[in-house]
Amino acid sequence: MISRNALNFSGGPGALPETVLAQVEAAIKEVPEVGLSILGISHRSDWFAAVVEETENNIRTLLGLSQDFHILFLQGGATQQFSMVPMTLLRGQKHAAEYLDTGYWSSKVVTEARREGPVKVLWSGESCGFNRLPSDGELDFSPDAPYLHYVSNETVEGLQFQRVVGRDDVPRVCDMSSDFLSKPCDANKFSVIYAHAQKNIGPAGVTIVLVHDTVVKASSDELPTFLNYRRQVESHSNLNTPPVFAIYVVLLVTRWLLNDVGxxxxxxxxxxxxxxxxxxxxxxxxxxxxxxxxxxxxxxxxxxxxxxxxxxxxxxxxxxxxxxxxxxxxxxxxxxxxxxxxxxxxxxxxxxxxxxxxxxxxxxxx
Amino acid sequence: MISRNALNFSGGPGALPETVLAQVEAAIKEVPEVGLSILGISHRSDWFAAVVEETENNIRTLLGLSQDFHILFLQGGATQQFSMVPMTLLRGQKHAAEYLDTGYWSSKVVTEARREGPVKVLWSGESCGFNRLPSDGELDFSPDAPYLHYVSNETVEGLQFQRVVGRDDVPRVCDMSSDFLSKPCDANKFSVIYAHAQKNIGPAGVTIVLVHDTVVKASSDELPTFLNYRRQVESHSNLNTPPVFAIYVVLLVTRWLLNDVGxxxxxxxxxxxxxxxxxxxxxxxxxxxxxxxxxxxxxxxxxxxxxxxxxxxxxxxxxxxxxxxxxxxxxxxxxxxxxxxxxxxxxxxxxxxxxxxxxxxxxxxx
The missing domain is CATH 3.90.1150.10 (Aspartate Aminotransferase, domain 1)
Structure with a gap:
């Protein structure tokens, strides 16, 4: 008999591993090593600092991620990253950032980016009804673009890049919300990777952002503090109260990936x-x-x-x-x-x- | 025997009512009326729309809030509101918004507001070491200010306004993060009230924002969508995936306030x-x-x-x-x-x- 939870084919928030759900259930009553409900533990506690550190380490191990990357746990979903990326890398730029418009989610990313600076849609699937992705031959990347942005997996249409696209001399930014940690990926070839949790790695309410140190250094202090990657890095994702519960569930999922899945x-x-x-x-x-x-x-x-x-x-x-x-x-x-x-x-x-x-x-x- | 959860005097995330914790624990396995874990229920489901609606109604009932207010459930904590308020009401204004600097949290609010427009600190507790609040006689409000902002309760110093301050002809904005729904309040005298959940009303990861319709109408479409009150209102807090779990816990707490506490x-x-x-x-x-x-x-x-x-x-x-x-x-x-x-x-x-x-x-x- 398979439970209804195990047959949840939702586009997200979706199923979580049964062993993770069992641990979460126990933690609502009491996190064993703390003696308190997970919902009542301070984000300034040593325990929570250890949760953040282990989750970072697990993600780093799973992806083979270099130490040049910082790992953040932010709020606001991928949507907040649609804006944070161009606020950081596009404001005041002369050359257009290049975006691939491959489906429902890509279109939303482009809309937000245009508010912050010049954007060039390098390829759009609109004319083919978003039923395929571009081949390399269709993509003429500019070496002058501040960055290239694309969505690795379009959840609505069910389209997924099976390769890394773009030039090695132009920063790659990727929304991996729907396939992050579902397979190995050449994460070190990117400058920013972001993924909300509610597909493969946890509940809605936390977004994992991998930011290369060069991007962190480009952050402007004119931005509101919570939208400033550097300030978030300096505070170890603890600038203001982070979503403690959601981050804890991500920890449990990364442990499952490492230890149970292998x-x-x-x-x-x-x-x-x-x-x-x-x-x-x-x-x-x-x-x-x-x-x-x-x-x-x-x-x-x-x-x-x-x-x-x-x-x-x-x-x-x-x-x-x-x-x-x-x-x-x-x-x-x-x-x-x-x-x-x-x-x-x-x-x-x-x-x-x-x-x-x-x-x-x-x-x-x- | 009182449990450790019940003796959690933390500044937040803090204790939740034991009856709420028991319901949350059950919902991790299965929300009875859905048959799925609360962590795997779609934010586009009818069930979740009903959760949002009931939570809004409960808050409206508890506060006697007029229909001129919209109730939002956002991410980013009170910190996001430190910026969203001046982005909406202060950008491009000639007159300074007036802020009361009454403690640790007020100081942070002022810093973020200054990025967006002119700010006047009308009173500061710095000289007295933030050990008291201003009397009415010390506050000379300007009728020209775009709004007045203050923090109703300073958690660090333990200072709380026992009255509503400000002029009735200038919009009042209040950070009520630490005393929201702890007592009756003349909510209808404000234009914006915001409160993160992790003190009195739920887990970290959701912020309740009450916005008067005049403020919603003042929202600019030049802002990123997620920072635009109007767009958030139009989408019923479902612009992108909201923190489903945290909002559900807030629902349970508002039910407890109405039915158990009275x-x-x-x-x-x-x-x-x-x-x-x-x-x-x-x-x-x-x-x-x-x-x-x-x-x-x-x-x-x-x-x-x-x-x-x-x-x-x-x-x-x-x-x-x-x-x-x-x-x-x-x-x-x-x-x-x-x-x-x-x-x-x-x-x-x-x-x-x-x-x-x-x-x-x-x-x-x-």
Whole structure:
């Protein structure tokens, strides 16, 4: 019997590992080594400083991240980073920062960046309905751009870059909100990586930001303190009261990744197995399940697809809910169905969904 | 036997009511009406929309708040509001906004405001070592100020305004982080009230902002979306993923205030009883326990005091910890001892501390 939590295919906030949930539940009553509820522990305590330090170290270990990076735990979601990055690197610049517009989330990032300085959209998926990503041949990067920004995985459309793009002599900034710590990544090739927690690494309410030291040094003291990377680094993410609970859950998830999963290679392998099942179901359905994205850009995190008509989609959602699955409705921007299979979603859960889809197909194919 | 959670006198994040903690613990496993962990429920679900609506309604009922106010649940702590307020009301203004500098937190607010426009510190407690608040006679408000800002309760020094200050024809903005929902308040006399949750109303990670409609209308679309009150109002605090968990806990606390406590009059009465015990202990200790603030400005939330010397203070902290108390160290800015007695701290807990102090006094008086 798989629990409803374990069958949560939501686009986020999504499932967390069952062992993490059990530890969180215990910590609401009492964090063993402190004797207090996790909700009542001071952010200035030695215990919490150790939580932040261990979480940083775990992320550094998982990614093989160089000491040139600072790791921050901030509030405001990825959305706050949409602004913090250009506030730091784009204000007052003559040359345009380059942005890739690859889907729903990219478009939002571009809107916020334009408030801060000149932006060039180097490539947009708009004309192809955001169903594919650009090839290298389509991208003509300028060496003068203050930075390149892109979104590594588009959750709505289910598109994922399988490579690092951009020039090595131009800072790369990446929104990895939806695939951070889901697979190994060449993190050291970036200048800023940010990811809100609520996909693979924790609850909504904390955003992990990896900032290269050169970016930290570029921070301006004219910015409000909380939007100043340097001030956040100097205070060890404790400028004002941080979201203690959310950071603690991230710690537990990083421990799970290191100790239970055994690192990001293993995590990636499981994630690949899960999507192979689901994409094979799409590919072998004679067009009954129609994938949104082109095959070569398919996401290992979000499998977005359509059924022959909306009535069938509603039926699919109702019956899948009845069968114990949650969160399978597509994003309101494009509709359809979306199975988000973040780290905590197990292979048996993906198998169960595949079986359900197979069953549904056999009963509803015309 | 009183649990360690119930004896958490921390300046924040502090204690939460035991009945709330029990409900939170259950919700980590499964929110009954959803069948999923609170950490895995979508912020776009009908269930979460109902959570936000009920929490808003509860706050409105508790305060008797008029429909001219919008209630927001934002991230970034009170610190984000230090900037959002002047970004909205001060940028481009000729006349200075007036700020009262009454303690540790006020000073931080002033620093952030100065980045956005002209600020006049109307009164400062610096010369008296921040041990008292201004009388009405000391405050000469200008009718031309874009707004007046003050902090209703200074947690570090333990100073609390027992009245609403300012002119009725100038917008009042108040940081009520440490006494929000601890007593009735003339909320309708303000234009903006903000309060982070981690004192009286929930865990760190969410800030409640009450914004009068005139302020919402003054919001500029030149601001980043997440710093624009109007955009936050239009999205019902769901512009990007809000801190679902923290907001849910705030809902539970507002239910506790309404149903278990029976409203803010009752809450204020209990809070008064708690501080009467503690301040009486200070006053009857022949100067052994020396209160920080002048009697007439004493806080009902934070009782800050000194012992005859630091060695005794260290002894007090060690022995109180041994006896099951937590969080009694004074703020690092001024040292000494601080008993924070927020809503969730019960009268029996305050009695227990008073008894401990009495005992300690008898054993350590010279």
């Amino acid at each position: 690192g990001l290679e293993n995590m990636a392998q499981t994630n690949r197995h899960k999507t192979e099942l689901l994409y094979a179901m799409l590919d072998n359905s004679d067009g009954f399940y129609k994938g949104w994205s082109s095959k070569e850009d398919r996401s290992q995190m979000n499998v977005a697809f359509k059924l022959p008509d909306e009535t069938l989609e509603q039926k699919f959602l109702a019956e899948s809910h009845e069968a114990g699955f949650s969160g399978l409705a597509g994003h309101r921007a494009i509709g359809g169905i979306r199975a988000s299979i973040y780290n905590a979603l197990s292979l048996p859960a993906a198998e169960k969904l595949t079986n359900f889809m197979d069953d549904f197909l056999r009963h509803n194919r015309k | 409203g803010l009059e009752n809450m204020a009465q209990t809070n008064r009883h708690k501080t009467e015990l503690l301040y009486a202990m200070l006053d009857n200790s022949d100067g052994f326990y020396k209160g920080w603030s002048s009697k007439e400005d004493r806080s009902q939330m934070n009782v800050a005091f000194k012992l005859p010397d630091e060695t005794l203070e260290q002894k007090f902290l060690a022995e109180s910890h041994e006896a099951g108390f937590s969080g009694l160290a004074g703020h690092r800015a001024i040292g000494g001892i601080r008993a924070s007695i927020y809503n969730a701290l019960s009268l029996p807990a305050a009695e227990k501390l008073t008894n401990f102090m009495d005992d300690f006094l008898r054993h350590n008086r010279k």
